[in-house]
Amino acid sequence: MDELMTTNDRVQYIVIKVGGEQYGIDIKYIDNIVRMQHITRVPKVQSYLKGVINLRGEVIPVMSIRGKMGYEEVENTKDTRIIIIKLEQHGTVGVIVDEVKEVVTLSEDDVEHFTYDAKQEEKNMYLQGVGKYNEQLISLLELNAVLSEKDL
């Protein structure tokens, strides 16, 4: 989050939809957004790990954000996308989301960071804060938490 402060106070987020809610992902972690494609199942892994895909010759693991955040799994639609995220400690990972909506730019003033206490609630575990954009509320994802391993 320290990085957030330093990047000129204005950060671009990609707004995604999962289960009717809007979430924002900091654009600097996003490598690519691809359409749903065939996923090869990998046996004996956590249920939210859907398997691996071929992204231009690289094998990339794919996880379902629904599975991870405790939403019910749904059938894929034409809007379903895989967001390819690159993080230092996890490498490249694909995240399946219901829909990708838009890119928004939020300034530091529009973002309300969660305090430590608020993060203790399970629902907020994966969030770093809430952003306000044109009267809409966007929950900003803490990617490290989303991607870090959860026990089976």
Place this chain on the structure above:
Amino acid sequence: MDVSQYLEIFLDESKEHLQNLNTQILELEKDSENMDTINEIFRAAHSLKGMAGTMGYKRMQNLTHDMENVFSEVRNNNIKVNSEIIDVVFQCLDALDEYISNIQSTADEGENENTAIIERLNAILNGKSGKGEAPKEEATAAEEAPKAETTEAAAKAPSVNLKLAEEQVHVLSEAMKQGKKIYFFDVKVQDSCILKAARAFLVFKAVEELGEIAVSDPSAQDIEDERFDTNFTLVIISDADLDKIQTAITSVSEIEKADGKLLSEADLTGGAAEATEAEAPAEEAPKETKSAATTAPAPAKAAAPAKDEKKAGKPVVNRTVRVDIEKLDVLMNLVSELIIAKNSLVSAAGQDHSQTSSFNEQIEYLESVTTNLHESVMKVRMVPIESVVNKFPRMIRDLSKKLDKKMELYMSGEETELDRTVVDEIGDPLMHLLRNSADHGLESAEVRKQRGKPEVGSIFLDAYQDGNNVVIEVRDDGNGIDVEAVKNKAIERGTITAEQAATMSDKEIIDLLFLPSFSTAKQITDVSGRGVGLDVVKSKIESLSGEVEVKSKLGEGSTWTIRLPLTLAIIQALMVCIGDEKYAISLGSIQTIEDVKASEIKYVQAKEVINLRGVVIPLIRLSEVLDAPTNKTKDDDMVVVIVKKGDKLAGLVVDELIGQQEIVIKSLGKYINKCKVISGATILGDGEVALIVDANACF
């Protein structure tokens, strides 16, 4: 002088010299009279000193200097080599090694003066009467002598020995017609010069300010790569006069001399003719060295004994290029891409039935080209394991002293090649195994005598290629593994229960040794026995997709066998179907493929087995292991892929076979690493990802 750019070369070469010193001193310990060895040591120490000095590492230089002094005395027969000297010198080498690793990590040699070692070295020097100074001078004089000779030889005349191609002659005579002067220069770099290429470069630069270099022998490229002895010749087109060019060349430091001559037209044409005939005798020696060095080392040494003083440590000067391993990785990845693209083409051709036969031919051609390309790229990445195992004789010698046991290491197959990444990683596990053999394996001399074994224990390190694998064996003729002791220990530790122990085979019990924190050493020693060892060895080797096995006979010794795949990136695999999913099984682990009727399944301890030509083989249903839905019922006939791991067999039940294919192994990434049975993934011709089943993990 900014030397940082030469740091890498310095490190590489010093390591080479150190290794050479280690080997030679071990040699010397066995045969303390061998003059060749002593000379060799002296030379290596001398080069090391020079290099350290050039790079400004004073402490390292001092230490090497004192070591060199000792050997100079030894060489002059003023000191006899004894075990004390050898011990001190080994300490000295360890200290140097420390300097080098300091330099490698921080570019600084560190603060350790190693005064104790220097004092001991000096004590050795002074130990034998006051002759200290005189012979040393003698030594330097002796060293000067051959140098002087060569100088003399070269000084006879800058005999114009031109190798000119016709077009070069043409260019030169054109220049001459334009009133320019043509000079021939024979430039000699000092024997002690470390960075010959850099000096030569400076000479080129100096000359180019005054004129143009028309011809150089060896070629500019070779000179840049330091592929020349100490001499090189230049043909220069210039307006300046001879003296001026000569001064320009000799003003470059470490240039011993430059003999110049103004060429006439006759020289040019004559030179061209001469090139086809025999070479001028004065030039012959160095030339021969150069050409011979690439073929055989022996004649090279004979031809120019003075010249190869510096190079004597290296047996053959191969024409090599140092390449960053990352560049090779990129190349390998590109080859992988190419193979994937080829696979796509093959599968596209398979779908399209209207294809012509020439299309197929082309695809087959492409297939053979990519396979060859892959093989050669793979070979480029291969290095002999020599670089790793070289340090072991020294280690065994030290262990022998430390443990007070007599032992000898016999090595074979050092030239066996493995992928660079594997070679880098294999050192530690091998060291563990060797230490293990030395400490736990070999008995003390008294016990050996009682058992009627030779007093000196033997440890063998053998490497060889076996099909698509490289096998490295560490064998000793020591005590072997005491199965009962292991069993008792395991029960004592609660690893297994007494009932379990009763039903376990000896082999299974020995395998317990590979469990974390399991050591049977009665005493914890410095060498091994802390219980971190074999499990680390095992996990390391498994991370390299290899396996380790042990065979042992109580009282006769044990054999540890490490089996490693030749390459990690591209393999031949059998593609199989389970339900709708496709999986790859490495061809290397497959023994046979069998059709088995459901009625042939027998049960042993409630596990499914089949009896295949007299061998009982356990069945593993991949659909269960992989949680994959299968289209078959238990009553259907089965396709069974028989896989082997060491001498164990198992039958993997699959739904259908697809066929053999060359596959590129891709990692699943660090994000997914839970599944042991899956060793990686590959991309099929149609772009789909298939997982690779690790047959070894199924056992």
